[in-house]
Amino acid sequence: MTQVNGRPINRIVILTGAGVSAESGLATFRDSDGLWEKHDPMEIATPEAFERDPALVYRFYNARRNQLQDVEPNEAHRSFARLQSQFSGDVFLVTQNVDDLHERGGSEQVCHMHGQLNSMLCVACSQAQPVPGDYDGTTYCPACGVAGKLRPDIVWFGEIPYQMDTIVSMLRNCDLFIAAGTSGVVYPAAGFVQEALAAGAQTIEINREVSEVTGYFHQQRCGVASREVTALVEELLAD
Numbered sequence: 032m033t034q035v036n037g038r039p040i041n042r043i044v045i046l047t048g049a050g051v052s053a054e055s056g057l058a059t060f061r062d063s064d065g066l067w068e069k070h071d072p073m074e075i076a077t078p079e080a081f082e083r084d085p086a087l088v089y090r091f092y093n094a095r096r097n098q099l100q101d102v103e104p105n106e107a108h109r110s111f112a113r114l115q116s117q118f119s120g121d122v123f124l125v126t127q128n129v130d131d132l133h134e135r136g137g138s139e140q141v142c143h144m145h146g147q148l149n150s151m152l153c154v155a156c157s158q159a160q161p162v163p164g165d166y167d168g169t170t171y172c173p174a175c176g177v178a179g180k181l182r183p184d185i186v187w188f189g190e191i192p193y194q195m196d197t198i199v200s201m202l203r204n205c206d207l208f209i210a211a212g213t214s215g216v217v218y219p220a221a222g223f224v225q226e227a228l229a230a231g232a233q234t235i236e237i238n239r240e241v242s243e244v245t246g247y248f249h250q251q252r253c254g255v256a257s258r259e260v261t262a263l264v265e266e267l268l269a270d
């Protein structure tokens with residue numbers, strides 16, 4: 032029986048952030064060379080920003096999606112996928128990341144609470160669809176045929192993250208909560224550790240440095256995700 036701090040572990044919830052994709056070469060949000068260095072989040076990741084300057088927002092998300100073709104999953108993605116496939120209990124992976132590296136690293140279950148770069152949403156018919164290539168305010172929706180109503184399928188500031196009911200239910204029933212590569216700045220994701228604590232779960236944070244919520248974790252494993260995630264997964268699978 033897998034144990035952490037002497038407690039049996041059957042149900043694991045993992046939350047990842049941009050730090051898990053950093054070693055694959057994708058910029059994080061708030062590190063010194065982060066995405067937001069070049070753009071003010073309030074200029075890009077809000078419905079108001081899209082209303083104000085849709086061309087800028089289309090360019091920003093088209094560029095980030097195209098970058099996915101130049102990067103590969105790293106050992107952190109592959110190790111989490113190994114845990115999901117080999118762990119004897121349940122593992123639920125929720126990510127704030129909008130890239131596809133968890134899937135390409137082998138994860139079959141991924142909850143993208145902030146949406147995905149490879150998906151676009153038609154505000155005319157509310158259908159989400161795979162992105163065929165760069166799109167903008169003139170692109171026709173493949174489902175309803177209406178032009179100019181497609182937006183990135185991304186949860187912006189002020190919008191409600193996807194699958195919150197499922198996520199909260201998983202947090203309230205888990206024995207172990209692992210947060211990897213997230214600064215703990217953005218809510219409600221930053222509050223997940225408190226939900227897990229309230230459920231009596233053990234909590235482990237993996238980060239290259241102290242985050243905004245490190246104090247809520249029983250264990251803080253300081254180091255790069257590719258190394259620390261791999262080590263933790265080996266421990267969890269060894270028991």
Ligand code: BV8
Nearest residue numbers: 048049050059060061127188189212213214218239255256
């Ligand atoms: C909402 C779009 C209402 C996608 C993003 C209190 C409660 C609830 C809401 C709020 C609240 N206070 C304020 C709010 C509002 C707001 C918010 O949190 N604002 C912040 C700035 C204060 N939240 C919202 O608006 C959310 N919606 O609250 O709706 C609601 C909620 C629930 C139920 C009902 C109603 C919507 C938030 C989503 C916004 N969308 N982006 C995109 O463009 O990509 S946020 C953006 O930040 C990304 O999604 C990203 O995932 C997210 C978090 O960033 P991180 O992933 O943590 O990345 P970051 O760069 O910050 O940190 C990287 C970390 O990795 C660092 O710690 C670094 O040290 C580490 N690292 C780096 N390299 C490595 C590493 N670690 C290990 N190894 C490495 N190699």
